[in-house]
Amino acid sequence: MSQLTHAKVHFTAQGIPYAEAFADVYFSDAGGLAETDYVFLQQNGLPQRWHTHTADTFHIVETGFGTGANFLVTWQRFCQFKQQHPDAQCQRLYFSSIEKYPLTLADLQQALQVHADQPELQPLIQQLLQQYPLGVSGCHRLVFDHGRVIVDLWLGDVSEVLPNLTPADAIYLDGFAPSKNPEMWQPKLFTDLAKISHANTSIATFTAAGMVKRGLQQAGFSVKKVQGFGRKREMLTATAPSVTSDNNNCFNTPSVETAHATKANAHKEVTIIGGGIASLCTALALQQRNINVHLICADNDVAMQASQNRQGAIYPSLHAQVTENSQLQVQAFLYARQFYQRWQQRGLDFKLDFCGMIHLGTTPQLQYRQSKIVTLWPEQLVSAVDAQQATAIAGLALQHSGIYYPLAGWLNPKQFCQAALAYLQQQSNFRFSNNTQVLNMQRQTDNWLISAASKTFTSDYIVLAAGSQLAKFATTHALPIITTRGQVSHVSQPKMAGLKTVLCHKGYITPAWQGLHSIGATFDRQSTTAFISSNDDAENMQQVAEQLDSPEWLSGAKVHSACAAFRAGLPDQSPIAAEIEPAFFALGGFGARGIMYAPMLAELIACQICTEPLPLTQLQRHNLSAARFKPKNK
Incomplete structure (x- = not known):
């Protein structure tokens, strides 16, 4: 899995972002949104195709997310379509966009200020900025409009991402010009596009370059030149041919299966x-x-x-190398954050607190591993803290350094x-x-x-x-399946009332909720029933004392209750x-x-x-x- 590099940009006098690596602007100064509407929506037959689409979902694949302008205009048009045709078969829009060099959030905010004269777009821009992901490779699923609009923002190289995508109904073939970014415009790009196309797939691209036309034709697409936008004389559109015995190894069959499944x-x-x-x-x-x-x-x-716990910590377990497992955990963690927040905003009543988490380095081996972890991931996800910084963040005196996850927290499951x-x-x-x-x-x-x-x-x-x-x-x-009985103790101690964040060591301690902290958890692979044990309560307390050097704020803590259950894991x-x-x-x-x-x-x-x-x-x-x-x- 590739490491991610943010785009290096500066802004023109008109406020248009300019990519230094490609010596090119992100969109035309002749009107970025108008260009998007003409090149990508109109030339892909949108929004008209949504009226007659026979499946519940419509899937757009884009190469080059950039400033998100193509998505924002498409989202706006889809909202208008749904308002005018609420009973249409097409109910949800999927927008899968690939970006190798994402803008930082700060640069994206500045780039989108150029659309300040579009008041109807501002609520969409704010929602995009609120969900814009960290610079971590992989797929980031962003959900808007109660699930009616879903963005899969794939951060990575197009040659690695495209083979993972499901068939597209329309393709926005965007990105910097072939002369500026030849690494992207390789023959594999066009064959990969063919593999995610079916007989009704359309493609639109701003360029009319001969190598693009030939690449699409050689991959099996029917290509034609049409009038370009603004000062551009020509651009290309393409369609996938009907599936025949000659090309069925490249193109998917028409979206009959998808339509049947969703209908x-x-x-x-x-x-x-x-x-x-x-x-x-x-x-x-x-x-x-x-x-x-x-x-x-x-x-x-x-x-x-x-799932009976009062408080369960939410954070990814990262490794000293970027592994497939840690990559999945980060993607799942970031999605879980927006998922729980979204349902809370929709009226579900449950306790959720993204108060951060400190994982204390209580052994030299753990400290060494943590020193590696912070070099692999964005500091917005995890950063190193010394004992003094950890004390200030947690609100309790701590003797160990560690790593801090500012986006972590706890949930009452x-x-x-x-x-x-x-x-x-x-x-x-x-x-x-x-x-x-x-x-x-x-x-x-x-x-x-x-x-x-x-x-x-x-x-x-x-x-x-x-x-x-x-x-x-x-x-x-x-x-x-490996089953492990675990017990969490519910503890009161006025001296711990100042705890502001989740603490992890070999176990964990949560901030107080309703006057009680959750401290756990034991690991028992021998028991066959989920009983409550005073010995386990003592073990939980002893573990904190041993790991954190018998902190003064723990002395005199009283266990009020506990819960026990079986976790299920795999080898x-x-x-x-x-x-x-x-x-x-x-x-x-x-x-x-x-x-x-x-x-x-x-x-x-x-x-x-x-x-x-x-x-x-x-x-x-x-x-x-x-x-x-x-x-x-x-």
Whole structure:
């Protein structure tokens, strides 16, 4: 995975950003937004094509996000289309944009000031700025308009990203001119575009360069020149030909499958088996896509197992090298932040506090590893702090240096699950069966038969998100699930009242909520029941004393209560989120990271069920699949 470099820009007297590496402006001084509208929307037949589009989603792929102007204009036009045609088949817009050299947030803010004379665009600009991601490679999914507009901002090289994308309905072939950026305009670019095209895909590009025309033609596209914008005499448009035996190795078939899948969404049902945060996140993701959802829970209520915690920390566990696992964790963490904030803004009532987190370097080995970590990631994600700085940030006296995650925090997962269930029960396409223990699931000709103690159900799809019970069924018994009992202690101590951020060492301490701090957690792989133990409370307290050199503010702390549950993990410390059998998905194995992983991986499964663009690379999806546990051929 490539390291990311921000674009180096300066601004012209007209306020237009100028890329120093490519010696070129980001857009024409003849009118950036008008150029976008003419070159990319009009020449791709938009917004007219949305009126007759037969699928629920329309997918645009763009090379070169730049200042986001193309997206902003497209978003504005899609909003206007939805206002005028609320019952049109096309309900959601996916915009997948690739950017190798993203602007910094400060430069993006300045660049978008050139559109200050467009008052109707200002709310969209502000929303984009609020969600603009950190400079971390990979896919950043940004959700707008209650899920009606979704941006997948892929930060990385176009040659690495394009093979991971699902078929596009329209392509904005943008970027700096071939003479300025020849590295991008290689033959592989055009063959990769062919591989994500179907018979109805269109392409528009600002350039009329001969090598672009020839590259598109050699990849199988039908190309023509049209009138260019402003002072540009010509530009190119292209369409994918009908699939024939000669080109079907490059082009996808028409979007019939996608159209069929999404048109049938309102008639499908997905049964989710479980009752924790993964189940509720999946139910929300599916319900937002008009899928009928049946949640089956073995307990009387949701969040009675591992999701029962009062306070669960949300932060990525980073490694001293940039690994696939740490990359996934950062993407999941950043998505989880916006996911929980979005649902809180929509009225779900649960406690959420992004108060930051300090991971204290309590051993020389950990301090060395932390010194490596801070060199690999943006300081907005993680930075080094000495003991004095850590003390000032935390609000308690600390003796160790560490690393600080300013975007981290904690969530009450039980409140979230209960609030999500209350919201879902108000929706006509959701039903809930509690106190229902699933005994068996059997594949039939065109659906699944689910057998419980006293009743049976049928379902088109199953998502098994059963936590520590994930491998208890015939379909999933081969998964090498590791269950670990853990206990968290709820503690009061007036001297700790000043704690302002989550503290992590070998365990963790949260700021007080309702007068109690959460301190944990134990790791017990021997027990078979989730009992509460005073010995575990003592172990939690002793661990803090040992790791933090018996801080004065801990003395006299009183344990008031505790909770215990089983975490489910996998040997490689990565979760599973994959289709195990046709129309049967497994979701779990989060270890202690369920709050962080669940939103992104629930989104992934919902997109797979609905045949929508996926927010992870092919390698990441493989690393989340059961296939990774199969023996490799020698």
